[in-house]
Amino acid sequence: MREGGRRLSNILRTVSERVVSGVRADELNELAESLIRAGGDRPAFLHYKPDFASKPFPATLCVSVNDEIVHGIPSDRVLKEEDIVGLDLGLEHEGLFTDMAVTVAIGKISDADNKLMQITREALTSAIAVVKGGVPVGEIGKAIDKVVRPAGFAIVTELGGHGVGHAIHEPPFISHSAQPDKSGNTGNNKGEKLEIGQTIAIEPMINAGGPDVIFDEKDGYTVRTADKSNSAHYEVTLAITEKGADVLTPIFW
Secondary structure, rough: HHHHHHHHHHHHHHHOOOOOHHHHHHHHHHHHHHHHHHHOOEOOOOOOOOOOOOOOOOOOOOEEEEOEEEEOHHHHHOOOOOOOOEEEEEEEEEEEEEEEEEEEEOOOHHHHHHHHHHHHHHHHHHHHOOOOOOOOOHHHHHHHHHHHHHHOOOOOOOOOOOEEEOOOOOOEEEOOOOOOOOOOOOOOOOHOOOOOOEEEEOEEEEOOOOEEEEEEEOOOEEEEOOOOEEEEEEEEEEEEEOEEEEEEEEEOO
């Protein structure tokens, strides 16, 4: 997983550097797939069918723009100045999976979007800092809460982090909030504790407006903010040790 994570981070960095005004989302997808296959690895998302979906995901890279939170399907859409673009990518290396995401700004963005991206990065850093063997999973959500809510932003509670390793999505579900979602569930995850040697993905999704989301019924995947506010998303894969988190997808932002 460490080697897979190193490869994934390098590929995502290369793709993120191609996010400029005038590029098409599907061109970024083609680049990501070609780089993964050139290394002898396999795209983790291509043809993957999660439980919520009626059909497999049709692309290698998720490209989510502005009010799209996650799972955006890349198309011939042309990206433009002032867009903020979420790139989410997974890779299978020698039978093991890693997962990573970054949000990229095109040109000069608004101060509000700049702050949104900064706070989301800080939230992820705060979450990583509390991770170690024996810590309740809910501490991750609490750490993110302490950064995001005072800044006036909202945490997406209907989606969260997850285990990763032998599959792209494994238990446990990792809430990014200490607050209850619409079903009354909180970030405590029934008191589950992180185990030494466990590998997980943490990926705060933070909205400039409210926390409510809309699932696109037409494409079956794209998740947007209900109030059309912008959203930012960063993700790493890490291993849990008795001393702390060992980040397997090197951070480049």
